[in-house]
Amino acid sequence: MxxxxxxxxxxxxxxxxxxxxxxxxxxxxxxxxxxxxxxxxxxxxxxxxxxxxxxxxxxxxxxxxxxxxxxxxxxxxxxxxxxxxxxxxxxxxxxxxxxxxxxxxxxxxxAGASSKWLIVAPGQTYAPGTPTGKTGTGSVTAGDSADYNVYVVDKWYNDKGGSDIPELETTDLFGHVPETANVGVNKIELRTAGSRTVTVKGGSYTQDVCNVIVNAGAVTQLQILAPDQVNLPGDDSTTANGPKKKAYPGTTGTPGKASVGSPYIVKIWAVDKCWNVVTSYGPYEVNVFESGNNTDLTSTTDDTIKSGKNDNVNVKFTTDSPTNIYAKDSNGKNTSYNTSVEVLAGIDSLTATLNPAIVPKDVHSTLHIEAYESAKPVALDYAYVELAEGPKESFHIEDSTKIVDGKWELTIVNGIAETEVWASAETTYVLKVTAGEQTRNVTLNVKDITGLTIAPNPWKYGAAGHNAINFSYKVEQAGAAEVMLLITDIYGNVVYKNIFTSGTPVQPGQQTISWDIKNGKGNSISSGMYQAVLKITLTNLSTEVLRKNLMVIW
Incomplete structure (x- = not known):
């Protein structure tokens, strides 16, 4: 066997x-x-x-x-x-x-003659004899000092050794590469998350580039981004004394000014030690506090960090003095330094009017808001409108998609905010307007009225832009054969004329004709007093002529 x-x-x-x-x-x-x-x-x-x-x-x-x-x-x-x-x-x-x-x-x-450089990043493997000399994808964690291998190689990336002095550079603005590199292992620290490159070059050899994915590290702190501030990922500055000392590391810009009682929207991000946002972090509740007395200044319904961010944290200040703020979340993370905000006295004068205050249903009225701070128009702020009385389902407001904490938000620019409101049911509506610490109530009466209603009157070219003038009137039940709108100046000259024989303007009920404040040649009319004449010819050929003065102000 x-x-x-x-x-x-x-x-x-x-x-x-x-x-x-x-x-x-x-x-x-x-x-x-x-x-x-x-x-x-x-x-x-x-x-x-x-x-x-x-x-x-x-x-x-x-x-x-x-x-x-x-x-x-x-x-x-x-x-x-x-x-x-x-x-x-x-x-x-x-x-x-x-x-x-x-x-x-x-x-x-x-090996053949020395002809080029080769750099192999962490996550890659040296592969002599191949078309690229390396395999795999370079990958590091932001802020970690990692080993990069540098070779002098022949045309097919076989190691030639030697004592040549390479030069290293990176597209990471805050990356740290050795000032004096060498053939062999070199310590390199990349700091900015994303796709970066490291290049080796020098002498007569062909340079080599390695692509490296820089991953955000673990969350080490929170970051407040106040208005006028932008995140600066990778930033290697510090609050400590030294050549890289900076008031607000990880950011560019200076915190914008705030006003007492007015919303101050900040962003709060969860970042690693190099100020890269960590998108896997959250959800955790986050609050903004006043340093020193730890007063909670957060005034928002959505105070949760999700996917490493909350870009809409509403902070409200109660005193007009420089205030240091910091953030802390329910996971125990907090900001590593205070953000100093200059807080101004805020809005001290607020007016709100409706023009006209009495309208038929579905006819627009202009809500006009003016806000002042120390007798000067507020450059930029927000007013909030809520329906205090009246059926909400029949009340309408332009820009209704801008809702904050259940209130309509309007932007105040150079002291003025305007929007259009209307209602589909006849009743009384009370609007509560708030800007800063100031509050005003205005009343809109919606009812069936006779005659001619013009809104807005006077017409002003304001923050809302070039809105039309609306002429509202009532057509009797049988309907009209013709409706003519005539606009004349104070001398009786006709500046605009339009005749309607079909469509909505001649139908029974409350109707509205809109005019773009342009004459028959398509040019905007001048400021001044005008008269609107509306002639309604009914189907039985009886007529009704309605007149009302209006003012245009540019």
Whole structure:
């Protein structure tokens, strides 16, 4: 039995060592990048074959070309180039059809001439003999000092060693690269999250660039971004004394001024040690406090950090003095420094009017708001409108999508905010207008009225822009055959005329005609007093003429 096993083992070994191809012309040593005329002879006529370089026990495509053909003969001669430098390697030829195989004797391959740099980042693997010299994707954590390997290589990225001095640079504005680099391991710190590059260059060698994904690190702190401030990821400044001291690290800009009682919208972000936002953080409740007495200044319904951010934290100040604020969340994270905000006295005068205050249903009235601070128009602020009395389902306001804490938000620009309001049900509506610490109530009466209603009157070109003038009137039940709108100046000259014989203006009920304050030539009319004449000709040919003065102010 033992004799049979021994015989089988010898037979298998003989089969494994069988050589179907022989090789001539391989120098020892060979050099990477040079071409050699190689002759391969097969034991029988064959066709296409694959070529490999055997390194250790692995067969690699470190040859050019990686295949050749015998064209039905038993011998082929062709130029062959090696891309990998190593000792004791072999050239292998394989017939993929019938499995015939052959290997050359072992030989050495030396690296070619030094021609370029190579830099391999963390997450990448050095791969000599390949078209790029490395595999994988570079990946680091922001703020970590990581090892980058620098090589001097030949055209196929085989290491040449040496003492050349490389230069390193990065697209990360706040990245730290060594001032004096070397061939071998170099410590590099990238700080700004995102896709960055590190380049190695110097001397006559071709430079190399590695792409690196910089990932945000763990959350170490919160960051307040006040108005006029922008996040500066990667910032390496500090509040400590030294050349990089800065009042607000991780930001650009100075906190904008606030006013007592007015909303002060800040952003609160969860960031790593390099001020990169960490989008995986949250949800956690967050609040803004006054430093010193720890008074909670947060005035918003959505006070939660989600995906590392809350961009709409409403802070309200109660005293007009410089105030230091900080943020803290329910996970125990807080800001690492205070933000100083200059708080002004705020809005001390507020007026709110409706023009007209009495309208038919579905006819617009202009809500006009004026806000002053120390007798000067407020440059930029917000007014909030809420319906104090009246059915909400029948009340309407322009810009109704701007809702904050259940109130309509209007922007005050140069002391003025305007919008249009109307209602679809006849009743009394009381609007509560708030700006800063000031509050005013205005009343809109919606009812069926006779005659001609003009809104707004006077018409002013204000913050709301070039809105139309609306003329409201009532058509009797049978409807009108014709409705004519005539606008004349104080001298009786006609500046605008329009006749309607169909459509909504002649239908029964309360109707509205809008005018864009332009004459018959399409030009805007001048400021002044005008008269509107509305002539309604009913289907029974009886007529009604309505007149009302209006004023235009540019």
């Amino acid at each position: 033992m004799k049979k096993i021994l015989l089988l083992t010898v037979l298998l070994a003989t089969i494994a060592l069988a050589q179907n191809f022989t090789f001539e012309g391989i120098p020892n040593p060979a050099t990477v990048g040079q071409k050699y005329d190689i002759t391969i002879t097969a034991t029988e006529n064959t066709g296409n074959v694959k070529l490999y370089l055997v390194v250790g026990s692995d067969a690699k495509e470190f040859v050019i070309p990686t295949d050749t053909t015998f064209d039905g003969t038993s011998e082929v001669t062709f130029p062959l180039e090696f891309t990998y430098a190593g000792n004791g390697v072999k050239l292998r030829c394989v017939d993929p059809i019938d499995g015939d195989i052959g290997e050359s004797d072992a030989f050495d391959i030396n």
